[in-house]
Amino acid sequence: MKSTIPESGVPIAQPAAGNGGDRQEASLHGEILLRLRDYVVEGNIPEGARVPERQLCEMLGISRTPLREALKVLASEGLIELLPNRGARVRQLSARDIEELFELMAGLESLAGRLACEAITDEEITAIERLHYEMYGHYLHRDMHLYFQINQRIHESIVAAARNETLKTAYANFAGRIRRVRYAANFARKRQRWAEAMREHEAILDALRRRAGSELSDVLFQHLRNKRTAAIEHLSEDGDGTPEAARHGD
Amino acid sequence: MKSTIPESGVPIAQPAAGNGGDRQEASLHGEILLRLRDYVVEGNIPEGARVPERQLCEMLGISRTPLREALKVLASEGLIELLPNRGARVRQLSARDIEELFELMAGLESLAGRLACEAITDEEITAIERLHYEMYGHYLHRDMHLYFQINQRIHESIVAAARNETLKTAYANFAGRIRRVRYAANFARKRQRWAEAMREHEAILDALRRRAGSELSDVLFQHLRNKRTAAIEHLSEDGDGTPEAARHGD
DNA sequence: AAGCCAAAAAATGAATGCAGAATAACGTCG
């Protein structure tokens, strides 16, 4: 049997106690949607692999109807592809696709920064400052894993401070699409780039403190664009490997 | 009054010769999706109105299965709402929703401008200049309709020049969501605001010519933000509706 | 007559069934 889906994990098919921050908790197709989305985003299905409906139905213990509804939605979100009469495949992102997504994310976060400057409270800035220093500590200790975790939280905080739910949703959507490669992108950072990123983060914080919207917008965009560049380089260097650098000890 | 959908028009239910620039032309649910999306975006269904599946099925001459798939997608696109066990409704945008969408559109177009500066050709700039002067003519003649038409094309040209299909798609998606109110937003422009918009457009063109990415990003954002403000003011002036306005198409 | 409860009708959500396409399996021919 050429099961494209690893049956070992079985992260789906459980009651799924508390679902995430999305609507549609009640209906079955909504539940399925949330689980399938997570399942795909987490990378449980190899890229470009065929996703047989039958198998997923058994996995989820449901009929094909709600599953197919969920698949349509996932396709509209850009996570999977629906080939006519040939089923669903996990969307394979070309290098250009990834580049475009990074640009888009940079634009959205740049926008978030600009908006945040108009609405952010001193308390929120203080919170971000705390995160920043914590991140700096991880940087000094060369703890990439924790560093990226905090880094993520900082960027999320900025998006949250923009006070724009629509933006937040869109941001989350696109973030989901590139989540796999984003992982690689993070580890693409060499020492030098890492130091650079830290300096950029200080500039971000500085602009935020001064509520300098345009400036923050600019700095954020450049920061994320650099990240993108690093990611692209990394991807073209070695297809997928996450070598010794992946161990956060260093 | 039960039938929330005007049966007179019947713009759907035809062979639908050439469908638009989207994928999924082959499958039935894809076809349905395109038609339903247009149908909703064009404002054929009153806002907040219930959309009975049965009626749409008859209208489209299909069974409920593909229709429901299309509805799920439209919901994920934000055009309609799916209330559990209570059917689909055309999404009612609150003032805040509209504001958020305008901000988002401004951000996307601001991003487009920045990216465009890196890739745009002289020919494209010349084309936009031509559009600009044409628009200026309509401005002088106080021809709002043609003015807005050209205005739209200019903004589309900028998005196209960004060379980012993902951005373009996202832009189109959000544009669809606010298409109704956007029309109102255009006519919200009073004389004074109109002159201001013209000046801003010149600044946009100027920054574009110099390929000044950050600057163009800034100018575009402010330009669209002003537009937004005008729209919001306009909406709060005469509460809701503008049903007759929707007639004129674009 | 107004309000409320109950039963009927209709609509939604999900499962099953069926036709057509695509893939796999098989046998034949070169």
Add this chain to the structure above:
DNA sequence: CGACGTTATTCTGCATTCATTTTTTGGCTT
């Protein structure tokens, strides 16, 4: 022995059917 054409199986796409939920309608009580 390999390539190709044919058949069989699997899978997708849509329609139909079944089970709940909601909404309506009718009747009853106050």
